Amino acid sequence: MTSSEVWAQRIEQVGREAPMGQATLKQSTQNLIRQLLFSGAMVPGEIYSANSLAAHLGISNSPAREAMMALSSQGLLEPVRNRGFRVVELSAHDRHEVYELRVLIEVEAVRRAALRELSEEELDRIIGLAEHSVEVLPATPEDPALPYLNADHDFHMGLVDLMRNSRWSTIVSGLRDESRVNGAYRHLENNQGLHHSAQEHLDIAYAVRDGDAERAAQLMIRHLEYSRPHDYPTSF
Template identity: 55%
Template sequence: MKKNVIDYATATGEDIVLSLPPTHPRPSLKEEIEEKIRRQLVSGEMRPGHLYSANNMASQLGTSNSPVREAMLSLSGEGLLEPVRNRGFRVVLMSPADRQEVYDLRRLIEVEAVRRVASLRLSSEQASTLMSLALAAREQLPDAPGGDLLPYLDADHDFHCYLVDLLGNKRWSQIVRTLRNQSRINGVYQHLGDEEKDRLSAEEHIAIADAVRRGEAILAADLMVRHLDYARP
């Protein structure tokens, strides 16, 4: 990632200071389990319409039942799982209509978010962190066609969420996270695997970060509209 920052600075003739995202407190057991289950939902390993019990998931993850059930209830609150009385949890099946609704909301909320962030006077640390996340996402692209996209999807998520977090509006950030998670379940992005399109998407992160850093609000919003096209149903 450091080499990419240097390459970027050389190409633009500007000084870029490598800045890593802020560290977060160590997650609780429930949060760790929640993230593991969320990754299974994103990868498609947990299949839509299928039932999963907290007991079976606890055995699979090698932990106790209670934090697993708490994690699955939390994911239910995000619209990713559906509790089924006395049976467990069903993976929500996102229909084409559901995905269109999520996409429409993301267009409204994320585009406005990036426009507002670009209108702020970001600190040099915030701007550098945003660019570092954009460059890090590009680094996580698979080395070969058909490779594992999950690392890139994680890095993509980190970039988008940090961008919205810069607004300092916790509710806005939570809504974006929920919508993004809903758009990612059922393994919907695992079919991408088009090396050229994936790289173009990664490069768009860099262009968005640069527009935000420069305070070009209209350009940043236009770039985000184009970037979100990959999520169009």
């Protein structure tokens, strides 16, 4: 199988696993590229052509390039003159900075969420998101992890969204994207790590429901350990 055929197969597989729904062509293309990044089909350090992607998708070059430029502005891709776009690769130090910020911001968010007077609808949604992450776990090591990764993202963002602070949510979403592109979950896919992570979602959701702020915060600190570069000591 040629490299072009492999690339086309990856695009088709991700498209099946993560249907885009109704959106503009640029947004749909951007969503698909994000899924390619998060699934590992596009890897850090490699260069990808907007023209090649457009050809595989059967669309014009313009929306593909616009989508890749948008992801470049978010720090996930970087333009390479006359060649295309390179997937941004974070150093261990970069990943440690992302981890430290996530601990500071996401732990405080879950602590505050547990202290809020949340509605039954809000609590049901958070518990539902946690349960969904368990439901979509890959049944075997050969099954794709992307459905779980998307459910994991939805759960974490659901917690932060309880703060009703759009800037807080935007910051966390950006940090999580950097983590996912740079393989924060890859070491979990070969063992029971994903199952353990999903169970932690439930534990965090129940602590928020019970209003136990300190337990929720400590559970989140433990949960985020997966994203810490292990050649750096934790300071939390």
